[in-house]
Amino acid sequence: MIKKCLFPAAGYGTRFLPATKAMPKEMLPVVNKPLIQYGVEEALDAGLTEISIVTGRGKRALEDHFDISYELENQIKGTDKEKYLVGIRKLLDECSFSYTRQTEMKGLGHAILTGRPLIGDEPFAVVLADDLCVNLEGDGVLTQMVKLYKQYRCTIVAIQEVDPQETNKYGVIAGDLIGDDLYRVRNMVEKPKPEDAPSNLAIIGRYILTPDIFKLIEDTEPGKGGEIQITDALMKQAQDGCVIAYKFKGKRFDCGGAEGYIEATNFCFENFYKTGKAY
Ligand code: UTP
Secondary structure, three states, X not given: OOOEEEEEOOOOOHHHOOOOOOOOHHHOEEOOEEHHHHXXXXXXXXXXXXXXXXXXXXXXXXXXXXXXXXXXXXXXXOOHHHHHHHHHHHHHXXXXXXXXXXXXXXXXXXXXXXXXXXXXXXXXXXXXXXXXXXXXXXXXXXXXXXXXXXXXXXXXXXXXXXXXXXXXXXEEEEEEEEEOOEXXXXXXXXXXXXXXXXXXXXXXXXXXXXXXXXXXXXOOOOOHHHOXXXXXXXXXXXXXXXXXXXXXXXXXXXXXXXHHHHHHHHHHHHHHHOOOOOO
């Protein structure tokens, strides 16, 4: 079954400058927890315990976050502040963490390919930690996707209906409805203008990929912006075999920009922090 989860976290985070000049965007706190911790918690909830992170220059804080901090822990031992570290300790106890560095930021597809030595020849999940996903009503988004993978055994991408005027921010799909909230992908376009978009169903930062994707990325020429786009490799996978797009249950906040980040902060403050579920 799926055990591995890859976090591409090498991007520059230019939409959030200057905050991201010397700090990884994945370490931006939403209330009291960095974005990447929400992502790893979602992965663990889905049974994914082998966490692989693609980092880059200036991203060392990510590795330090998923490690023991002896001095600090000794300092708060026996005080009521120990509760603040219960969540992160659980992640350290139950997950393994491995890292590799992307030396040139050549896009998400390239970042995923950089993670290949950590993944090997097995299906795996991908989480873009700046997309914060929550579902208060039931299973987390990755848990929903792992269940679907067990049924379909092919690549699954999470999608969401977006404002038709905003398709130029996303990979957009066209597909045939094959079940409740499930589409078999026929076409996929990276960041189309609204008038060229095949639908308003946009791919967000959760994927389950079968390992043949690596070869397809290798064969992908740089696309928009000189970057190697995962959308192009997924399109080939959809043409040759099967890619399923899943309209997930829950909410997604784009924390790569200020607006989504503030919405996520308010949401998490109300639903997790104030209710004592934030650690
Ligand atoms: P984004 O385009 O959202 O991230 O990439 P970015 O480039 O960091 O952000 P902006 O647009 O400049 O503000 C989606 C995900 O892919 C990772 C990013 O870290 C993010 O999680 N990524 C992107 C890489 O790891 N490497 C890359 O070369 C590009």
